[in-house]
Amino acid sequence: MKKLLLSLFASALVATAALAQAPTTAAPAGPDALVKFKTESINFGKTTLNKPVSVDFEFTNISKQPVLVEAARASCGCTTxxxxxxxxxxxxxxxxxxxxxxxxxxxxxxTIWVKFKGVDQDKELKLNGEVLTAAPAAAAKTK
Structure with missing residues (x-):
C-alpha cells in the first residue's frame, strides 16, 4: 500500500513539474488591443456612376509597442x-x-479587412453608400 501511494505521489509530482515547465501560449491579442479606429464604418452618401469615392479610416496605436499594418484587402475588385x-x-x-x-x-x-503584424485576427471595416445614374444625381442636387 505504501508503494502504491508513493508511486501515485511521485507520478503527480512529475506531472505537476512537467506542466509548470510547459511554455504557455497566450492567444495573440486582437487588433482592438492594439489600435482604436476613429470609425469602423463610413457612409460616403451618394455619388454618381463611375465617379470614384475615397474615404480614410483613421486609427491610433493604443498599445505600448509600434504597430505595423501588413496588408489590407477588399471584398471586391472595385475597392482598392x-x-x-x-x-x-x-x-x-x-x-x-x-x-x-x-x-x-x-x-x-x-468590406476591407486589415491585417496587423503579429495578430491572427483581421480588423473589419465597412464602406457603404448609394451610386446613382447621372440623371437622378443631377435632379437630386437641384432639390
Whole structure:
C-alpha cells in the first residue's frame, strides 16, 4: 500500500513539474488591443456612376509597442485599399484609405479587412453608400 501511494505521489509530482515547465501560449491579442479606429464604418452618401469615392479610416496605436499594418484587402475588385506602410508608434495615428470605383448603380456595401503584424485576427471595416445614374444625381442636387 505504501508503494502504491508513493508511486501515485511521485507520478503527480512529475506531472505537476512537467506542466509548470510547459511554455504557455497566450492567444495573440486582437487588433482592438492594439489600435482604436476613429470609425469602423463610413457612409460616403451618394455619388454618381463611375465617379470614384475615397474615404480614410483613421486609427491610433493604443498599445505600448509600434504597430505595423501588413496588408489590407477588399471584398471586391472595385475597392482598392491603401495603408500607412511605416510602423505607427504608440499614441500616433495611421490610416487605411479605401478607393471605391462606383461602377455599379444602387446601394453598395464594401468590406476591407486589415491585417496587423503579429495578430491572427483581421480588423473589419465597412464602406457603404448609394451610386446613382447621372440623371437622378443631377435632379437630386437641384432639390
Amino acid at each position: 485599399p491603401k495603408w500607412t506602410t511605416e510602423p505607427i508608434l504608440p499614441g500616433k495615428t495611421g490610416k487605411v484609405t479605401a478607393n471605391y470605383s462606383a461602377n455599379s448603380v444602387g446601394n453598395q456595401t464594401k
